[in-house]
Amino acid sequence: MGWHEGPLQSWYDIHEAIRNELIRIKRLVDEASVDDRERLDSISDEVHFLADVLTVHSLAEDGVAFPVMRSHGIEVPPSFSADHHRELSTLYAMRAALLELRFHDAGQDVTPALKRLGVLIDAVGNDLDKHIEAEDGELIPGCEAGMSLEDQASMITRMVADTPAWLAPRLTAWMISNISMDHRVHLLTGWQQAMPPAVFADKVAMIREGVDAGLWDELVSEMPALAD
Numbered sequence: 001m002g003w004h005e006g007p008l009q010s011w012y013d014i015h016e017a018i019r020n021e022l023i024r025i026k027r028l029v030d031e032a033s034v035d036d037r038e039r040l041d042s043i044s045d046e047v048h049f050l051a052d053v054l055t056v057h058s059l060a061e062d063g064v065a066f067p068v069m070r071s072h073g074i075e076v077p078p079s080f081s082a083d084h085h086r087e088l089s090t091l092y093a094m095r096a097a098l099l100e101l102r103f104h105d106a107g108q109d110v111t112p113a114l115k116r117l118g119v120l121i122d123a124v125g126n127d128l129d130k131h132i133e134a135e136d137g138e139l140i141p142g143c144e145a146g147m148s149l150e151d152q153a154s155m156i157t158r159m160v161a162d163t164p165a166w167l168a169p170r171l172t173a174w175m176i177s178n179i180s181m182d183h184r185v186h187l188l189t190g191w192q193q194a195m196p197p198a199v200f201a202d203k204v205a206m207i208r209e210g211v212d213a214g215l216w217d218e219l220v221s222e223m224p225a226l227a228d
């Protein structure tokens with residue numbers, strides 16, 4: 001993903017993080033076996049989390065961004081919302097396959113469920129790749145061209161307003177972990193400038209708590225103010 005200066009950068013950032021998450025889940029699924037309980041548990045954790053993130057993200061697009069864009073005369077084909085439903089229902093099917101793999105009877109043959117999981121992660125990965133490519137390549141640039149910077153900033157603020165409090169800490173740390181260093185610094189600098197100091201301090205605490213120690217040290221060396 002290239003560089004997009006402006007209020008909508010965090011929209012590109014979450015797409016970058018979702019793509020990286022899909023690569024990680026695919027790797028875990030490709031190396032899974034029906035008796036590797038630990039790995040199946042960790043795939044389940046990642047898939048549940050991705051389903052939560054994608055639900056919140058897709059809702060923010062369907063419920064805030066797309067209606068706002070249309071009111072500015074920017075065309076948003078209905079296929080984008082149809083994609084959301086299909087992607088989320090694929091994740092639902094993945095969760096069902098994972099339940100079968102983790103909570104089966106002794107002697108139950110669950111190899112078809114593992115095969116299904118592999119097919120489903122490929123399907124949702126391809127689906128989201130195309131979907132995100134179209135959003136990054138057409139929809140978001142349409143906002144950048146057709147809306148003032150103030151309107152873009154106001155829209156992106158409302159898009160994140162409904163993120164549930166229980167999801168925010170993990171989501172924040174996950175997002176920072178899954179984007180490139182220049183995007184991290186850009187995002188954190190933007191937050192620092194836009195947020196009241198106490199709110200920014202909360203975000204920094206979530207990141208410190210949720211990212212691995214090596215990444216935290218790198219972040220502090222890029223932005224020493226984070227350690228204050």
Ligand SMILES: [Fe+2]
Nearest residue numbers: 058061084135
């Ligand atoms: Fe979307």
Ligand SMILES: [Fe+2]
Nearest residue numbers: 015057061135
């Ligand atoms: Fe999106």
